[in-house]
Amino acid sequence: MCRGATVETTTPGPARAADAAERETKTAKAKGLIPLTSMLQNLMKNNTTCRGAREGASGAIDLDPWRAYNFSSARRSEGRGGVSMVRSKVFVGCRLYSGFMPRVVHEAFVVFDGKVVFCGSREEALSVGSHLRADVVDLDGLTVMPKFVDAHAHLGELALKEGMVDLEGSRSLDELLGRLRSFAEAKPHLPVVFGYTFDHEEMRERRLPSASDLDRAVPDRPAIALRKCLHVGTINSAAMRLFDPAIFKPPFAELDEEGRPTGVVKEDLIWEVREKLSSLLSREDHLELMEEGLRRVSLKGVGAVGYVSCRREFLNVLLELEARGRLPMLVSCYMPPEELFDLHEALSLRGGLRAGNVWITGIKMFADGSLGARTAWLGEPYSDAPEGRGLKLSETSYLLEMASRAEAMGLQVAIHGIGDAAIDQILEVYGKLSxxxxxxxxxxxxSVLRGDQLERVADLGVALSVQPRFILGDWWVAQRVGLNRLRDVYRLKSPLRRGVLVGFGTDCPVERIDPWETVYAAVARGDRECLDLARHTPEERLTLEEALFCYTDGSSRIIRADGVVGGMGVGFRASFCAYEKDPFELDPSELKDLQPAISSDKLLEG
Ligand SMILES: [Zn+2]
Ligand SMILES: [Zn+2]
Structure with a gap:
């Protein structure tokens, strides 16, 4: 999660990365598993001997984990998620938007071996299909669009949020507890229960739950319910028993009148608690949650993700899932620099690495914090706290050194920059790269991008990975930066006009992955929510075409998967959703609630 300053600062030093690698090897060996480095080495060896690692245009090596053997305990016979894929299908009777700028429409398409091989008229599609002996599916007037590409999400936490209990929108304590209880009852084998992002301001009781509240829902094992900001949450009694009672002290823990901890924990302590609770999960649990989380996201209409701040242990989880044929989408990973450089050295790589659906694409670093916590680094003081300009989180020399090393290896660089001072720093670094x-x-x-910076971004060819859903989530932003700076906030249209590569993401779990909410936010810009931002910057609203273009084509370029995902033209993966209503015929307010009627996950099953 990118907007909480507490996590943003966890850039590990080289020593810590080496420690982590060693720890990983030890735990992996103890559990009888093969550590990541040897897993990838085996993959490469097997690919080289089986069919030769193919070097893609981007310099990344493509590996096919299906050709690899003996690199995990998985049985390859499990097949793709246990589902047999039919090789070819003809889809007719639909309105297919294969791309958005310009808008390209077809009435039929043909899928062969998971890829689009034809788009066009019904007659031609049927003729192509007959050569392939394809089944014919009449979509009966549905509108078909490529799945979205989320360029910025945190999958470790997404897996916990989407794979466990979604608490968003709970209107009362009973509702919140009910959701926790039914999940706990359905999954008795999980050693811990995570509930993600309630907002007590939206609940009837308007208070945080207590440990004894949570005990009523989950009495038998540790549980945690996290507030929207992720900086505060409540743990139950079983979770509290895992810790020395002495750590539950203000300011990081709340006490009742008698001085006993209530179960509410904050900031530093909540990170410690979360890490501990997450460590209770076995590798199998992590695999199950990641698969479940991504499957849900896939059904909502997301076909690929940029996984930022991906740690080695989660890369391991992804590779294992992919090897078992259970990873439902393409994941492009951005790792902390030291961790990736170690791996790169161990594998003697040039460029990225593509192992089936798991791509290692680049590094992720931080220049500042968040506007919410007033840790985003601004050029001028905060309007609602004039004593501060936020936090600089990395030295320019550090960012430049890491970025230069990455570039020399052919890796992409992603740097978190929310305030304009942080963006100045990033542009200084990028200005020195080639x-x-x-x-x-x-x-x-x-988030706060001045006009002169936009020019520089365009001239240098920097890509912008933006989160339109923040427009609605950060409804208070006008107070933070003042009306004068609003024109620089959450720019969407001006970068597009200037020819900048713009892609969308959600920063899940900060904002939930509900792709049409993101589209709605980009198009309506908080107009119906009466936000100052909408009133003062109507010129930054996108058309629906532009929003869909950024969230498909734009994001796919940002995660370096263009031509593979983010479109439904010939050659793309057949990763699509079908809708009852055509979004182009809807009022913008209706976009928010759009849900796919069916997706390629189902339609391409055997
Ligand atoms: Zn983030
Ligand atoms: Zn971030």
Whole structure:
């Protein structure tokens, strides 16, 4: 989660990365598993001997884990998620939007071996299909669109949020507890229960739950319910028993009148608690949650993700899932620099690495914190706290050194920059590199971007990875930066006009992955919510075409998977959703609630 300053600062030093690698090897060996480095080495060896590692245009090596053997305990016979894929299908009777700028419409398409091989008229599609002996599916007037590409999400936490209990929108304590209880009852084998992001301001009781509340829902094992900001939450009694009672002290823990901890924990302590609770999960649990989480996201209409701040242990989880044929989408990973450099050295790589659906694409670093916590680094003081300009989180020399090393290895660089001072720093770094446009180095968020910076971004060829859903989530932003700076906040249209590569993400779990909420936010810009931002910057609203273009084509370029996902033209993966209503015929307010009627996950099953 990118907007909480507490996590943002966890850039590990080289020593810590080496420690982590060693720890990983030890735990992996203890559990009888093969550590990541040897897993990838085996993959490469087997691919080289089986069919030769193919070097893609981007310099990344493509590996096919299906050709690899003996690199995990998985049985390859499990097949793709236990589902047999039919090789070919013809889809007719639909309105297919294969791309958005310009809008391209077809009435039929043909899928062969998971890819689109034809788009066009019904007659031609049927003729192509008959050569392939394809089944014919009449979509009966549905509107078909490529799945979205989320360029910025945190999958470790997404897995916990989507794979466990979603508490968003709970209107009362009973509702919140009910959701926790039914999940706990359905999954008795999980050693811990995580509930993600309630907002007590939206609950009837308007108070945080207590440990004894949570005990009523989950009495038998540790449980935690996290507030929207992720900086505060409540744990139950079983979770509290895992710790020395002495740590439950203000300011990081709340006490009742008699001085006993209530179960409410904050800031530093909540990170410690979360880490401990997460460590209770076995590798199998992590695999199950990641699979379940991504499957849900896939059904909502997301076909690929940029996984930022991906740690080695989660890369391991993804590779294991992929090897078992259970990873439902393409994941492009951005790792902390030291961790990735170690791996790179161990594998003697040039460029990225593509192992089936798991791509290792680049590094992720931080220049500042968040506007919510007033830790985003601004050029001028905060309007609602004039004593501060936020936090600088990394030295320029450090960012430059890491970015230069990455670039020399052909890796992409992504740097979190929310405030304009942080963006100045990132642009200074990118200004000294030589392959910015080619490798599509990214600025994450770019929330407060001055006009002169936009020019520089365009000239250097920097890509902007933005989160339109923040427009609605950060409804208070006008107070933070003042009306004068609003024109620089959450720019969408001006970068597009200037020819900048713009892609969308959600920063899940900060905002939930509900792709049509993101589209709605980009198009309506908080107009119906009466936000100052909408009133003062109507010129930054996108058309529906532009929003869909950014969230498909734009994001796919940002995660360096263009031509593979983010479109439904010939050659793309057949990763699509079908809708009852055509979004182009809807009022913008209706976009928010759009849900796919069915997706390629179901339609391409055997
Ligand atoms: Zn983030
Ligand atoms: Zn971030």
């Amino acid at each position: 392959r910015v446009r080619e490798l599509r180095h990214r600025i994450e968020h770019a």
